[in-house]
Amino acid sequence: MSIDLLVQALLNGFGLAMVYVLVALGLTLIFSILEIINFAHGEFYMLGGYVTYYAYALFGLNYFATLGLAILTVGLAGVVAERLIFHDLRGKALNAFIVSLGLLWVMQAGAQLAFGVLDKPVPSAFSGIVRVLGLVISVERLVVTLSAIVLIVALYLFLRLSRPGRAMRAVAQDADAAALQGVNIEAVAALGFGVGCALAGGAGGLLAPVFAVSPAMGALPVVKAFIIIIVGGMGSLPGAVLGGLLLGGVEGLGALFMGSAAVNILGFLMVIAVLLVRPRGLVGGA
Amino acid sequence: MELSRSAGVPSAGVALIALAAAALPLVTRDSYYLDVATTILMNLTLTMSFRLQVSTGQINMAHISFMGIGAYASALLVTRVGLSFWATLWIGPLVAAALAVPIGSVALRVSGPYYFLITFAFSEVVRLFFNNFFEGLFGGPSGLVGIPKPDRLLGLAFDGKLELYGLMAVLCVGVALALVRLDHSRFGLTAGAIRQADLLAETLGVNVFRYKLTTFVLGSFIAGLAGVFFAHFRRVLHSSDFGLEPMVLLVVFTVIGGTGSVWGPVVGTILMTIASELLRELHHYEILVFGAVLILTMLFAPEGLVALPGTARRLLRRLRGRAPAAAGVGLAP
């Protein structure tokens, strides 16, 4: 097998993985601030997909403006969900998890009723391919991957430099200490949940033209995101990026040798293997 | 989970289930009602065994997979090997329990959120395996078909709804009896102690890992039993029968009734299976309603319907400002 083929396979894997990292970062951000595993996270991704369908495919809004709109809308939806539902469940992992299962159903069934069960195709914003050093890359995938990376960097800068971002990190580290220093925990929790969901919404917007939009579209990325955050270590942002690269690499290479179902199993086997060796994930604490 | 004060077996509730189950055919032999009743009993077996694990603080998202393992094992042993249903009725659960030992040992190395994610990962591996591998054996996406009904036993033919209903009733009552006894025994007491304060239990000499693994394996055995029945009752198996949706349904059934005792899942399962039948024509609304009920239950009555009187009383007392905040939340540590 040629090196080119291997590199091409890795590149294919990494491309989509960056979008899944976006979903995973939202999940892990919410977990680190509220100690909640939001199983309905994929449904916020789905919302982002529908915003894109209506704004971009139906009303012809600019692709990047649509992406911004998806991020904003879904972020708002996240804030509402936190205020209405998850607000009292901070730190009650089991109850919150069960509630998120309920939310998953409500949002999925709601989408089926509101948007219909059929797949909605979203046309590609970019066409054509570029050839770099003998590798073939579709322009659409390239834009999607680069946009995901831009959003990841934006999140990093937001958490490092902005006031609310720093407050989130403080709460994630030690909520009590942060509260003593005058951080408004309630506001940070709502904002954190909103930002986490916004990331999922952005990912949904990015992948809407790649896959079709449907009420159940959130299942796949959320499963990938779970794999990524367990492998990387829950609550760790660099861990999520590392987990995403690993998953992308494994799936990209796996696709050379086996069918897509077998590739899906690879990710789960990786989770089990990592938890056996390092129960807190690769970048998790002791 | 009160340790019974009397030395007798706390079986009055089980006797009630048995009586109700026995009385149904006297009221109606309509095949639709028998079907619904059989489904209730099958779901009951699943939810009670799921609660056994919840009682030590585990939300095992792979529980439904062990039902699947029992179902596929029995279906294949009957159709391919030619074993009798009455043999696979025991072999199926044993296969599920045997696989539960290594899977549980791995999953129970982690706790809290990691536990439900790793068990979810396991359940996806099992589902994808049934769906995509050995298509000649498991039937792949189109399912495993042609599973026969149970064969004759002691001159009794199991080709009618009534006989199948009777069989499920016997299995369910047996499981209920075992689980109620367990719940009221020292084993159940220790399990509840682990849920309340696992570190304290461990330092008092309770091997928490072994207790959790025991409930995991026993729960998987019972799930496998329900699976064997499911295979020969429905007579066709799809990997999606054991996917996330039925698993969430299982959580809904169990949690809505409450996990404080065996009776929570009983009440929850009966109510929700009937609700599910009533909403059958409106599938989207069904899961919308179930999802909403799940959220509302966890937010406002986290100890479940069975504990509602107590919850309401505590709420009232708190409103009047006489008592400190409510003692405990159903599930959360």
Add this chain to the structure above:
Amino acid sequence: MLLELRGVSRRFGGLLAVADLSMTVAGGAIHGLIGPNGAGKSTVFNLITGVIPLTAGEVFFKGERTSGLRPSEICRRGIARTFQATTLFREYTVLQNVLVAAHLVTTPGLASALFWSRPYRERERRARDRGRTLLEALGLGPVASQVADTLPHRDQKALALTMVLATGAELVILDEPMAGLAAQEKAETTSVLRRLREQGVTVLLVEHDMKAVMGVCDTVTVLDHGVRIAEGTPREIQTNPAVIEAYLGADEPGA
């Protein structure tokens, strides 16, 4: 020696909470472990009972290595403990708490519970009787069927102690058994500790109340910043210059 720590260390990130600590606890004694806040006393307890792993060193109990074992196995070998923030099974009654703690003495078998056999019921009855006897001895008889969460602080402390005794441990480790108790209650606890010593149970305790420690302990070990700075009889400790300096440098010792 009943308990022996050899070169025990524990690091949390960059902080060395316990540094190369060696100490012994003699059988049949009441042994105090004192030191200013943050000296590493509770960490030492967690290390002995296996709640957290050691960074370096070994722990021996009755000549056998116990470091590296599960907490439940360490308890089975004969070491039981209380926690600083009194921990109980809050939803259970007082008697149920004790029954869980008696787990090791009367192991509940899975199979026998399923079959509800006569020997099983007989064993259960004996376990309950034993639990009641213990509760009577510590003055909790009247509240045996009360839910633990509703007990007053004093009774919760007493229950935690009863549970530790119910395990049948030879060495009981008590993290601040007097904290939050009134003078009269402290005196009662002191007499319970003395009674334990008479029965051959060894006690290792952390306590901030210096008067109580000096009054009841046979031997006292002083920790400061994870290091052992002194050990001896209460009289020797009270006049030890290193100890006085450690305490003057930090906060006042408790009343």
